[in-house]
Amino acid sequence: MIVLENISKEFNSKNGKVKAVNNVNIHVKKGEIHGVIGYSGAGKSTLIRCVNLLERPTEGKVYINGVETTSLPLPKLREARNKIGMIFQGFNLLKTATVYDNIAIPLKLLGYNKAEVQNRAEKYLEIVGLSDKQKSYPNQLSGGQKQRVAIARALAQEPEILLSDEATSALDPETTDSILDLLLKINKDLGITILLITHEMNVIQKICDHVYVMENGHVVEQNNAIQLFTKPTHPTTKKFLSTISQRNLSPTLISQLHVTGAVTRLTFVGESTGQPLLAEVSQRFNVKPNILTANIIELKNGIVGNIVIHLIGEKDQVNAALQFLEESGVGVENLEGQS
The missing domain is CATH 3.40.50.300 (P-loop containing nucleotide triphosphate hydrolases)
Known part of the structure; x- marks a missing residue:
């Protein structure tokens, strides 16, 4: 056209x-x-x-x-x-x-x-x-x-x-x-x-x-x-x-929240937005998800959910949990060091 x-x-x-x-x-x-x-x-x-x-x-x-x-x-x-x-x-x-x-x-x-x-x-x-x-x-x-x-x-x-x-x-x-x-x-x-x-x-x-x-x-x-x-x-x-959803957390905010270790953004698209995957993660692995920010963006042709989390647990358990989320169709991005 x-x-x-x-x-x-x-x-x-x-x-x-x-x-x-x-x-x-x-x-x-x-x-x-x-x-x-x-x-x-x-x-x-x-x-x-x-x-x-x-x-x-x-x-x-x-x-x-x-x-x-x-x-x-x-x-x-x-x-x-x-x-x-x-x-x-x-x-x-x-x-x-x-x-x-x-x-x-x-x-x-x-x-x-x-x-x-x-x-x-x-x-x-x-x-x-x-x-x-x-x-x-x-x-x-x-x-x-x-x-x-x-x-x-x-x-x-x-x-x-x-x-x-x-x-x-x-x-x-x-x-x-x-x-x-x-x-x-x-x-x-x-x-x-x-x-x-x-x-x-x-x-x-x-x-x-x-x-x-x-x-x-x-x-x-x-x-x-x-x-x-x-x-x-x-x-x-x-x-x-970032004008419609908080994509990064400042070091000041992370400090105020007493967060230590990796901060991760999870992106859910389509069917994954309705799945209780974080609950499943806490059951499957020895980790505790600490949700820092979350939002849902409704687009013309779909829904995108963003959750910024801090997974509390041993490193191998955290990595296994993140791998499970990726295999379940969730986007995983490490935000450590970002502002």
Whole structure:
């Protein structure tokens, strides 16, 4: 559906050329939701604007539905863009137009007749839950309602792809959840492929099938969501994951808890999250599990549980217990020396 092949984008600055995106490859299959996460300046906004060629890559190729859009003449490119909707952090609504007109005006400019404009505007306002706000103006809406209007406007062109440029970063947590629920519904009910960028790990957690982590213009790690949450390898990924679950214990905290010896993180995925494996460990081996922290992360396609423990017992018994946990499908990571 979306293929970015060796995409790079350079900008000229006072200090010379700056490579905002550096040799990035992305492949989004039809009907999936992929997320690009990174801190400010990572290059993610530039990358997503390369998809619909609002920014033309310095190097590389973009394919949409098997068609190389980077080689299309402008008229054909405009036609291809009609199948790509986009929503923004700042909503970009016309302040002097009603909710209805914010959706209708772009359709009129595309040449749709009055009946089709009305049909689409009403249909997609109903999908986003704003049928009763047709005559309202943007300044009469909450931030979440404004974003729903922006989503309805993007959907009214009936795209096959929806791009989301930090669409929830200006919203409070409760409103963010409602917008993410809406995007999941759109993906499921309308079959629209979604590529989003964000700096919020909870967005990735809730709706993404596949994740790309960006830093300094590069994709430093990518994987399906469950694998990324259970076996992150890059420090930036681990830092992001720490925003939703405590992955490391500081030496100060370990000292306050009077912990001596190895501290271990156990990661449970799928069926293992419901098994009483720690209870079984204490019965099978001469060890006592001391739970230091624990949490469960609910992803779009599964559940990941994390427990940080200190196993009290003789070294050979501790090692045997950890080996048993690994053989039972639990991820085992020694945290000794981490902070």
